Amino acid sequence: MSLVVYMASFLLALAAILLRRPRRTPRSPLSIATRATAFIAAVCFFWSAPVTLAAVNHATGIPNVGAPLTYGSISALSCSLIILLIHWKGGPQEQIRRMTRLVVAVYGTLILAIVVLFSLADAHTERLTDLDTYYANTPFMREMITLYLMGHLASTIVLSAVCLKWARDEVTGLLRLGLRLILVGLLLDALGFTVAKVTAVVARWMGYDLDFLSTTVAPPAAALGALVYSAGFVLPRLASAAAAERQSLATYRALRPLWSAVKDVATAPPVAEPTWWQLWWQLPSSRVYLLEANIRDALLQLTAYIDQRVGRTAFEAAVERGEQRAEARVAAEKAMIIDGIRRASGKGDGPADPPEKFRVTIDLVELAHAVDRLREAASAPDQVKARRRQVSDTDVRS
Structure with missing residues (x-):
């Protein structure tokens, strides 16, 4: 299972790197939100891998300390997805900032509650793959698990509702494709991860054993869903960036005759003009x-x-x-x-x-x-x- 989760983490980290902006271009809130979401998603999957959890528990000497770390990162991912959607929708800057602050406050409080509840719980037996179901009836751990699942489910519902509304509007091209990918990814996440986890936990509360839903079904479904809806967010932006780079390439070619005509006049050295072997990787x-x-x-x-x-x-x-x-x-x-x-x-x-x-x-x-x-x-x-x-x-x- 760790291999699948690490692969998802690697691909999301790669997306965050590929979405980097040129150093001299203006900072864009949408660009920052997109890269931050991809990076947080990569961190989230990295922390949730059983190998990483075992290493963190061993390094700190605290059994299951990786649980609040993982649940906190999942909540941070839920928060970043909503913020990304806010910036993607656009609108007055003051309204965007106000809604962003509200979302950060809500999920910040949720993450703090997760940490506090874990510190109050009695969870001395290390569980790397079935912590949710193993501690489903343990005081404070039960509330911590419920909180992070409800927080993630709430973000999924909000994102799905907004994207479904947009998909019904007159949107075309890559934006429509992006919305559909987001909806598919959220559906995988909601059914494959959140509903599976909640079902397994509720089954424990009722005395049944459906742990396989939490340990076998949920992790790969969450990884696949994250990759799909991340692609939905990233695809329209990559397309617009590619179009801008194509225009920049045409401008560069158009300016070459002018530079050839005036470069002999320049007495100062060119401003960091790249050498021929550097041009292949510069945007x-x-x-x-x-x-x-x-x-x-x-x-x-x-x-x-x-x-x-x-x-x-x-x-x-x-x-x-x-x-x-x-x-x-x-x-x-x-x-x-x-x-x-x-x-x-x-x-x-x-x-x-x-x-x-x-x-x-x-x-x-x-x-x-x-x-x-x-x-x-x-x-x-x-x-x-x-x-x-x-x-x-x-x-x-x-």
Whole structure:
């Protein structure tokens, strides 16, 4: 049984690692809640493995001390699932914070009660797999077991009701698939774990022995259910993250011509530009961040080559074409930067007339497209000349 539980713990920990955000991206409450839930679930399964329980009991010298540790982590998981659902639903930030504080207060009190009840109970016989049923009639242990099962069942009911309501709404795509996975996972958890445990404990209260439900059915059902509903929570987020990374990759490729045009102007070393052998593991969003920082630094160093007369001419021409003033300012800035790149490479005519202050406000991708078109236009005559030389050489040989 420990192998199954450890496998679930490993997969959930892996999900928490894969959901990490790039270091320079803004912190997202939903991202934090998702990773925290996956991490708590991994810890929960790790503590509940019989091998871990035996090690904890032996290390502390307290029989069954792993029980409140496991039950507390299960309650923490129930709490984190509800908090994740609150952030997933969204809404006013103040309402989200208020509901989050309420859930934390309720389950924090539950965890504290579990610890207190265990400290008051008489549980000196170590039980690694059947503690729930073995101590089902023991004072304080009975209440502790009931509390954690009811707390977990309550979270399952709340999550199922909300997800069922959302599934009936007009949701499509991966969000609908995620909701269905959550419902399936919660059903496995509710029937396979909680109901099985409660049935086994109640059977003990009535003098019957249905311990196999608690020891054989519940653990693998809980592991499978946790994996399924965790996938339901994670899948939509992974999909949106993948879409964002695809967009970042397209942006990175679009900016490369601009960086090629301005990198020789930069006098400072690039901002932590990755080497070629590091690029394979860096996320495209991280690459874009570094590339944009390097481009902006290089563009600021172009100030000495910027000619504001070029900007005025481009602005007036854009206004005459009927463009809005904002669009005309963009055209003027683009013209000054492109002219500055030419002057920095030694292709300008006459000295520049730089402005007193120059700030890059233009979209870098738009600027990169303009630079790329200019390069293609400049290289067209050379290509024509090369083709003519090839034709001439062929005629001479013939």
